Amino acid sequence: MAIDPETLIRQIDELWASLADHSPGEEQALMRACSLTLLVLVNEEDDLAALSETLAELMQSHPSRAILIRVAAGGDERLEADVKAHCWMPMGRRQQICSEQIEIQVSERTAPDLPSVLLPLIVSDLPVVLWCRGERVARLPVFRQLSAFAARLIVDVREFRGSRDALSWLSDLSRSASGVTDLSWARLTRWRETVAQVFENEACRQRLPELTAVELTYGGNAKAGIPASAYLMAGWLMNCLGWSLDGGSWSEKGGETLVLRHGDREVRMGIHHAESPGLGSRLAAVDLKSGGEPPFEILLRRVEDYLDLELSTETGSAVSNRVWFPPSSDVALLNEELKIFAPDTVFHAALDTATRISERVA
Amino acid sequence: MAAAEAMVDPNPFIDSLRFERRIPACTIVIFGANGDLAKRKLLPALYSLAHDRRLSAGFAVAGNSRTPLSDEDFRARMKQSVKDFGEQDQYDEEVWQSFERGLYYVPGDVKDPAYYNSLKERLEAISSERHTGDNVLFYLSTQPSLYGPIVRQLEAAGLARSENGGWRRIVVEKPFGHDLASARELSRQIQGVFEESEIYRIDHYLGKETVQNILAFRFANGIFEPLWNRRYVRQVQITAAETIGVEDRGGYYEESGALRDMVQNHLLQVLATMAMEPPARFEAEAVRNEKSKVLESIRPMSSDDVSRYAVAGQYGPGRVGGTDLAGYRQERGVDPESQTDTYAAATFFVDNWRWAGVPFYVRSGKRLAKRVTEISIEFASAPHVLFSEQSPVETPNLLILRIQPSGGISLRFDAKKPGEGMQLRGVSMDFHYGSSFGVREPSAYETLLLDAIAGDGTLYSRQDMVEASWAAVEPIVEVWKNQKHDFPNYAAGSWGPGPSDQMLNENRHRWRTP
Numbered sequence: 001m002a003i004d005p006e007t008l009i010r011q012i013d014e015l016w017a018s019l020a021d022h023s024p025g026e027e028q029a030l031m032r033a034c035s036l037t038l039l040v041l042v043n044e045e046d047d048l049a050a051l052s053e054t055l056a057e058l059m060q061s062h063p064s065r066a067i068l069i070r071v072a073a074g075g076d077e078r079l080e081a082d083v084k085a086h087c088w089m090p091m092g093r094r095q096q097i098c099s100e101q102i103e104i105q106v107s108e109r110t111a112p113d114l115p116s117v118l119l120p121l122i123v124s125d126l127p128v129v130l131w132c133r134g135e136r137v138a139r140l141p142v143f144r145q146l147s148a149f150a151a152r153l154i155v156d157v158r159e160f161r162g163s164r165d166a167l168s169w170l171s172d173l174s175r176s177a178s179g180v181t182d183l184s185w186a187r188l189t190r191w192r193e194t195v196a197q198v199f200e201n202e203a204c205r206q207r208l209p210e211l212t213a214v215e216l217t218y219g220g221n222a223k224a225g226i227p228a229s230a231y232l233m234a235g236w237l238m239n240c241l242g243w244s245l246d247g248g249s250w251s252e253k254g255g256e257t258l259v260l261r262h263g264d265r266e267v268r269m270g271i272h273h274a275e276s277p278g279l280g281s282r283l284a285a286v287d288l289k290s291g292g293e294p295p296f297e298i299l300l301r302r303v304e305d306y307l308d309l310e311l312s313t314e315t316g317s318a319v320s321n322r323v324w325f326p327p328s329s330d331v332a333l334l335n336e337e338l339k340i341f342a343p344d345t346v347f348h349a350a351l352d353t354a355t356r357i358s359e360r361v362a
Numbered sequence: 363m364a365a366a367e368a369m370v371d372p373n374p375f376i377d378s379l380r381f382e383r384r385i386p387a388c389t390i391v392i393f394g395a396n397g398d399l400a401k402r403k404l405l406p407a408l409y410s411l412a413h414d415r416r417l418s419a420g421f422a423v424a425g426n427s428r429t430p431l432s433d434e435d436f437r438a439r440m441k442q443s444v445k446d447f448g449e450q451d452q453y454d455e456e457v458w459q460s461f462e463r464g465l466y467y468v469p470g471d472v473k474d475p476a477y478y479n480s481l482k483e484r485l486e487a488i489s490s491e492r493h494t495g496d497n498v499l500f501y502l503s504t505q506p507s508l509y510g511p512i513v514r515q516l517e518a519a520g521l522a523r524s525e526n527g528g529w530r531r532i533v534v535e536k537p538f539g540h541d542l543a544s545a546r547e548l549s550r551q552i553q554g555v556f557e558e559s560e561i562y563r564i565d566h567y568l569g570k571e572t573v574q575n576i577l578a579f580r581f582a583n584g585i586f587e588p589l590w591n592r593r594y595v596r597q598v599q600i601t602a603a604e605t606i607g608v609e610d611r612g613g614y615y616e617e618s619g620a621l622r623d624m625v626q627n628h629l630l631q632v633l634a635t636m637a638m639e640p641p642a643r644f645e646a647e648a649v650r651n652e653k654s655k656v657l658e659s660i661r662p663m664s665s666d667d668v669s670r671y672a673v674a675g676q677y678g679p680g681r682v683g684g685t686d687l688a689g690y691r692q693e694r695g696v697d698p699e700s701q702t703d704t705y706a707a708a709t710f711f712v713d714n715w716r717w718a719g720v721p722f723y724v725r726s727g728k729r730l731a732k733r734v735t736e737i738s739i740e741f742a743s744a745p746h747v748l749f750s751e752q753s754p755v756e757t758p759n760l761l762i763l764r765i766q767p768s769g770g771i772s773l774r775f776d777a778k779k780p781g782e783g784m785q786l787r788g789v790s791m792d793f794h795y796g797s798s799f800g801v802r803e804p805s806a807y808e809t810l811l812l813d814a815i816a817g818d819g820t821l822y823s824r825q826d827m828v829e830a831s832w833a834a835v836e837p838i839v840e841v842w843k844n845q846k847h848d849f850p851n852y853a854a855g856s857w858g859p860g861p862s863d864q865m866l867n868e869n870r871h872r873w874r875t876p
Contacts, residue, residue, distance in 0.1 A: 189380050190415065196375035197418050200386045201495055202527070205373060240374045306456055309419050311493065319493055321419035322460035323412065336380065346377045 003081045003104065005120040011083040012100055034099065036338070037123045038064040039146055041132045044072040044105070051133075052101070056086040057331045059099040062338045065123050066101045069146075071137050075109035081117075111142035118149065127151040127341060131334065135160040138169075147177045154337050156183040158281070163228040164358040170228075171355045174348055181340070184229045185347050186333040190307070190325065191286060191300060192236060198298050198311060207313070210290035211241060212262075215270045220281030222254060222273040226361070227281045228354070230271050235354030236346070237288075243267055245353070249361050256361040271361075276302075282327075385815055387420035388497035388528075389488050391481070393472055393512055394504035395425025395436070399535065403566075404503065405440045406448035407807035412461045413452045416812060420492035422464040424484060428471055436467035464492060472504065472512050478519030485521070489528070496528030499814055503535055510551040517555040533562040533814050536627050537618065538823070541839060542832040549825045562814045563823040567628040567735075568635070569806030569813075572769030574821070576635050576737070577649075579763070579771060586761075587640070589741065591716045596758065597871050598636065599723045599738040600629050602765075603730035607677070607688070607854070608704070612695025621674070621706040621835055621842070624726035630657060630831040631823065632765070633722055636737055637712055646819040650827060657830035661711040668841040673862040675705030676847065677729040680854030687729065687854040701847055704728045707862040708838060721869060725862060729854035734876040735765040749776075749786055757788045760874070769803070 038058075042051060048070070055066045072078060081104045102121060106114060122128055130150035132138045138155055147153055153173070160166035174180040199205050214237055218230045238245070238260065247259030247266060255272030276284045283302070290296040294314040301308045307325035312318040376384065390408070392400050411417050425436050441462065445453055468484045470477035489496045500516065502509050513532070516522045522530055534552065539545030552561055567573055580587060589595070602624055608615040615623065634653040641648035663671055678689040691698050705727030712722060741759040760774040771793045776786045813821055851859040857873065866872050 189377075192375065192377060193381045194415065196373060196377070196381060197385070197415075199373045199375050200384050200418060201420065201493055202386075203493060203495055208374070242374070307415075311419055313493060319420045319491075320460070320463075322456055323415045324454055324457050325415075340379055342379060344379055346379065 003079055003117050005117055008081055008083060008102060008121060012102070015083055015085055015100070034063055034065055034123055034126060036062060036064045036126050037121075037128045038062070038066045039118065039128065039130045039150065040066060040068045041130065041137050041143060041146060042068065042070055043134045043137055044070045046070070046133060054330050054334075055101060058334055058338075059086050061335050063099045065121070066099070067118065067121060068101060068103045069114065070103070070105045071111055071140065071142070072105065072107045073136070074107055076107045077110060078105050078107045079110040079113060079117075080105045106142075108140060111140060112145070114142055115145050115149070118146070122149065129154065129338060131155075133159070135166075147173075150177075150179065151341060152179040152181065152337065153177055154181055154183065154334065157228045158184045158187075160228070163226060163231060166228050167231060167351065167355045167358050171351055174351060178343075179341070181337055181344060181347060182228075182232075182351075183330070183333045183337070184227075185232055185350070186336050187229055187328055188233055188236070188283070189336060190328075191233065191283060194300055194307060194309060194323075195237075195286065195288070195298065198309070203313065204296075204298075204311070207290065207296045208241070209262075210292060210296055211267070211288050212265070212291040213268045213270070213287075213289050214241075215272065215285075215287040215289075216283065217272050217274045217285040217287075218282065219274060219276030219284045224281055226256065226271050226273075226358070227283075229283050231354035231358050232350050233283060233286065234269055234271060234357055235352070236350035237286075238269065238353050238357075239346075239349050241267075243269070245356055245360060251361070258357065258360065382416060383812065383816055385416060385418055385812060386497055387418040387492065387494045388499055388815055389422040389424055389485060389492070389494050390499045390501055390811075390815075391424045391426065391468075391485070392501045392503055393426050393508070394502070395423075395467070396427035396429050396431075396439070397503055399503045400425070401440075401443040402447045403805075403807045404501070404811070405443050407805050407811055409444045409448055409458070409461055410452055410805065411808055411812065413454065413457050416808075420464070420494050422466065422488050422492045422494060424466045424468050424481070424488060426468050426470065426472065426481070428469065430469050431467050433465065433467050437462040437465050440465060472508055472515065475515055475518060478515045478521060482519055482521055489526075494528070496524045496526040498524070498528065498530055500530070500532040501535075502533065506535075506537055506539075506548070509534060509548060513552050513555045522555050529560075529817070530556070531560045531562060531814060531817070532556050533564050535564055537622065538563055538627070538828045539832065540617070540622065542829060542836050545828050545832050549828070553825070558825060559819070561825075562810075562819060563825075563828060564810055564814075565627050565631050565821075565823050566806040566810065567765075568631055568821040568823075569808075569810035570765055570769070571803045571809070572763070572765045573632060573635060574809075575769065575771075576632075576763055577644075580636075581640050581644075592718055592720050594741055595717075595720055596740045596742045597721050597723065597869070598633075598740070599874055600632055600636075600725070600736075601738070601874075601876055602629055602726040602735040603732055603857075603876070604726075604728050605682075605730060605733045605855075607729050608690065608693050608696065610694060612693045615704075616696060616700060616702050619703040619706070620726050620728065621703055621708075621838060625706050625708065625724055626831050626835045627823070627828075629724050629726055630660075630834060631827070632737065633710065633712075633724065634827070636739075636763070637717055637722070639716070644820075646822075649820050650824045654824065654826045654830060656712060656714070657827055657834065659712045659714045659717075660830070660834040661713045662833065663837040665837065665841055668838050670868070671709040671865065672838045672841075673705075673707045673859060673865050674703040674842055674847055674849075675707075675727060675852050675859035675862065676700070676702065676849035677704050677727075677852055677854045678850030680729065680856065682855035689850050689854065690728075691850065701849060703842065703847075705730075705852060705858050705862070706838075707858065707865060708835075709865060710834065721871070723866060723871070723873070725858065725873070727852075727858050731855055731857050732876060733767055736876055737763040737765070738874045738876075739763075740871075749784060757786075 128150045129152040131154040157166035243260040243262045246261040249258040257270045260267045285301040288298045297312045299310040305326045309321045539548050634656040637656045638652040641652045680687045707725035710722045739761040762772040764770045773791045777789045
């Protein structure tokens with residue numbers, strides 16, 4: 001089997017012509033919207049219907065030519081393609097807006113042929129983003145080949161086995177390719193933003209130097225170890241607080257504690273597991289606290305679909321707040337990532353520190 | 363204030379690539395908290411911001427009105443308002459319970475100096491309890507006649523300045539006066555207490571996403587700006603049409619009318635946004651400087667000009683979709699002989715190098731055929747018409763900037779019909795704001811409240827802008843005031859009075875039907 005890119009392009013044109021024939025409204029041209037080429041590299045076993053639904057939803061905010069590449073394990077000769085369009089009606093309007101999706105099926109054996117197929121299919125003058133789902137395909141040579149096309153590489157190390165190896169792999173990748181990002185990092189945005197919001201208050205900001213301990217709690221299977229998201233959060237907090245990895249660490253039941261330095265002071269960061277039914281392997285709580293008097297503590301806790309914030313700044317005085325905090329869908333996470341084309345220095349610094357933490361506690 | 367801010371350590375947790383804007387904790391004191399605006403707009407907007415995690419944890423509201431209520435009563439009323447007027451899919455009992463802990467009520471007569479002592483005590487307690495850093499935003503949502511007295515009392519009670527390093531700002535709802543003189547007097551009173559940079563004159567039109575998008579459209583794209591001048595633009599039409607009548611605002615409307623209620627503020631602000639020069643920076647003062655220049659460039663009308671360049675209208679009874687609609691004079695609270703304009707149209711000329719000679723047609727009215735707000739820019743025709751035989755009717759290129767109900771941008775141009783021959787047809791290329799970005803558009807009040815809390819006055823009117831827009835409409839106000847109009851002169855459900863069409867016919871133009 002082989003794919004002729006010119007045939008695919010012709011099929012796309014024919015698809016558009018047929019859609020235009022069925023377009024409602026005499027005076028309205030069918031809208032073809034495109035802001036980027038989105039390459040999606042997935043395992044063949046991935047749920048195709050769910051994935052297509054995600055892409056269709058994503059296209060409403062980031063209209064694109066999506067090229068879905070399903071990679072089968074093994075060495076068969078599979079190299080096939082199909083073309084379809086996602087159309088939607090703007091609210092209260094008859095006019096359709098459509099984006100196109102090309103599905104390509106390859107095997108690990110035929111995957112090296114992909115770049116020559118994709119090159120003519122990439123939309124000119126627009127950015128290319130590669131979203132890679134799953135550890136197996138991320139570790140295939142074709143992933144690195146396709147990376148060369150992309151201005152942004154989106155992976156999700158949550159799906160990798162072993163967060164320490166995952167972070168190490170992600171660090172290597174970010175050193176060798178530009179625009180690397182991870183959906184585990186995007187899942188932390190709302191947590192991080194909530195922490196940052198607390199320190200918009202000048203009185204809280206003035207008490208930053210008093211912080212001596214950070215405690216991160218995660219849910220899920222304790223045997224699976226500390227998830228990458230907890231390491232990334234720890235790395236980010238350390239960077240923001242100016243804490244360094246100069247001390248030691250020790251393991252205890254259900255977690256790790258690191259002794260860190262802040263100037264000439266000793267500070268601590270704990271990463272512990274807690275039973276949280278239904279939470280999965282996700283961050284469950286972040287607690288920043290001072291050791292002295294009056295107490296200063298910021299506690300963020302995920303409770304079902306809410307995030308609770310408790311801010312204590314002196315004895316007997318606490319502000320509590322609850323906000324809506326449902327799990328982020330892939331669409332929401334990708335929407336966030338697709339808005340960013342500038343170098344994400346905060347992520348890279350957090351990743352670097354997170355990788356060093358994971359190596360320290362191993 | 364800038365020097366004080368520079369001394370504060372920066373927030374090390376900020377990730378400007380990913381985080382929304384930085385919003386400090388504060389207390390919003392709403393004067394007129396039992397009124398319609400607070401119930402329908404302000405509280406639902408604030409709750410919506412809280413739901414979307416846009417407010418800081420210690421955020422608080424202190425509501426005021428004369429009605430004696432407890433905090434609990436106030437919370438219960440506001441809860442109902444959020445349920446009634448907020449976005450249905452956003453209401454969440456758990457989030458509300460957290461939000462309502464920051465709602466307080468401080469009843470009292472705002473004309474009574476003693477009231478401000480109790481307000482001060484309460485604000486100190488709230489600041490301590492909620493860690494607001496003594497930041498306070500006063501929101502004047504009362505009758506305009508109370509603005510001056512409230513501001514004076516705030517100063518007298520020492521509430522206009524923080525003693526603890528917090529900031530003070532004041533939001534003023536329109537109308538900013540009822541003519542140029544009263545606008546200046548109001549300004550004098552407020553500026554006597556607050557710095558201009560602390561005064562936020564709210565025009566909710568400017569908070570609409572699509573009005574802001576005019577700036578992005580013009581100044582983020584290189585292809586339109588070269589066409590954005592008298593050489594290529596033949597005419598500009600700004601329409602704000604409502605299908606509703608005055609409803610239960612008859613009493614208020616009798617004192618204002620369409621010209622004062624819509625044209626003087628909203629539509630001239632939209633005009634200024636559309637016609638301004640590119641600012642040097644996207645900062646409040648730079649943007650407002652350019653808007654102000656446009657408003658000051660509007661050619662003043664003489665008394666004779668008014669009859670030629672302005673048309674007043676008032677709706678009479680009509681019938682729409684099988685339903686009989688009352689005329690304005692039959693509405694509750696309206697004088698049966700009323701001379702108030704429910705429709706106003708005017709032709710403005712912006713006398714500067716960019717726009718000299720280009721008519722800006724502006725119209726606004728109640729009980730018109732369709733609810734729509736838009737700017738329509740008609741471009742000059744091609745200099746030589748190749749296809750006159752195939753398409754004898756000239757169809758000019760139009761750029762439509764739609765503000766509501768569904769914001770977006772359309773470009774209308776001619777294309778060849780597929781097939782033999784050279785038959786042309788007009789096609790419309792549409793960018794639909796809401797659907798193209800797939801996210802909920804924040805309401806104008808959400809945007810503007812956040813701006814005020816963040817200290818960003820870009821979308822608020824400055825005093826010189828207010829005065830310039832009053833100066834532009836005042837000649838019309840004066841002539842109409844002394845004129846006996848032959849009202850009603852348009853039927854409810856129509857597109858307005860005939861003389862409005864004639865005003866454009868003089869230039870061989872006609873109103874676009876949105």
